[in-house]
Amino acid sequence: MRNGARRTMQLRLYVAGQSPKSLAALANLKRLCEGHLAGRYRIQVVDLLSQPHLARRDEIVVIPTLVRKLPPPLRRVIGDLSNEERVLVGLDVLPRSASGS
């Protein structure tokens, strides 16, 4: 088990309204967290359509973007999160070398 894995993972998902990609990303994220991080995660969804100023503050360009706020370092995963293994690697839940990314 890696160091950060025991602590609660704070995740923030940036979406733009109810677009299909945004909805898919949220569904994929929830399923994935329940499967691998049960009880050790928190998800905050940020809709940039209602809070556009956050795009600049949090440096968002791509929608959807998933940001691992805690534990550090900051990790960013973009896309609808449909590739579960890549998401887990991107969040440092799985080791990077394993997926060859």
Added chain:
Amino acid sequence: MTTAVRRRKPESRRSNGGRPARALAKAPTGIAGLDEITNGGLPRGRPTLVCGGAGCGKTLLGLEFLVHGAMEHDEPGVFLSFEETTRDLMVNARSLGFDLQRLRARRRLLLDHIHLERSELTETGEYDLEGLFIRLGHAIDSIHAKRVVLDTVEMLFTGLSDRFLVRAELARLFRWLKAKGVTAIVTGERDAEHLTRHGLEEYVSDCVILLDQRVVEQSATRRLRVLKYRGSAHRGNEVPFLIDDHGISVLPITSLGLAHEATTEHLSTGVAGLDPMFGQQGYFRGNSVLASGTAGTGKSSLAAHFVDAACRRGERCLYFAFEESPSQITRNMRSIGIDLAPWLERGLLRMHAQRPTSLGLEAHLVTMHRLIDNWQPQVVVVDPVTNLIAVGSEIEVKAMLARLIDFMKLRGITALFTSLTSADGAAERTDLGVSSLMDIWMLLENPEANGERTRVIQIVKARGMAHSNQVREFVMTGRGIVLLDVSRRADGSVAIGSARSARQGVTRHRRPKPSRRSAAE
């Protein structure tokens, strides 16, 4: 916003008719010279593509466009940088005299930096750039921006792996910018084969400006060219531009030139015997005068006489010295009785000395324009103009001179250029190239005859004047250049040197009287 787009449609159709310049609304860039070649600026409410290689000035052009918009046209701007950080942009802009911090504080300018690093991103499935649209849209709305710069948007291709998606999103972005009604500059990096590495020119097709930087004989020259300007007259020629501590200056255009008014006011050459050779009393005001000759034929002395005469009239003279220092020139001229020091002290004469090789050709031209523009002299001397050839090709120098001459003519400035020709005649070609731009061309020589060198001057051409065709001998005296009386042989040829003295039966070679009669022929 949409009304702006709608309003333009019938106009652009009309532009096929006959008066395209009027049809298209334009946003002035405020960059000296650029608004002239685009007949008023960039297409208002549309994106313009500015492309060029690394370090060619794209970012600066974008920044200046925003700064001038914010300060002079009440059009706030958003700068979205994909390369330089906000901090770097501000530091770089400060070195060019722009205080971005102040503009930001007054909400006239918004800087944003987008950093996309593929190694820091994990891509998992489908995405789009809606975040960019929201971010830019919010930036535009928050300061009511009318201008936008995207520099360099192609970095998105580096940051994201899905090229097709990025292309599609960029196409959407440009449509969106148009719909927003903002005047935008989109910069693109040029590569060997394409205008932009990722074909941005396919999407931004209203106006395309190409920047270029070349190194010719160790001096860098920058060029700008308007490749395309839909619905508007523009000049497709390459024009030099300069980046210095005032920002970008694009050089004024050749074709401005023929609108100047010809005057009939005469200006003394400063040499008593020379004035009558031009039919009446010297040059016309606003003339461009070329005095060419090999080394030591008296070109600078002729220039000094002219300057001296102008200063005596109370006119301002600007002397560009490309060969000697001001102190050297004043010392040398004092030795032939022309004292320039009082004019320097009284502020009627300014000397600008610079080694030609210290700057590129266009840098010289811009410097000269700037000095002339700032000080508004009535008389300008360029001594010698040939030294500029050291920093440019013959064609470039000619084009540059054409611009400078037109610029001065429009202001009614009388200019004297000296031209150093080499003894073997090779540089005569330069003279021929340059002389077509000149109203007056005088040739100074020191031919060797009968074992002695003499000085002669002739007027090769003088537009609009019944000038003398004679080759006249002159001497350098303690009172400057003095033309000698004409002495003809039986066959009609002019005797010079000792031959002249022998014919006249006196030796006046050393102490000649300035002759007034001499021009009577």
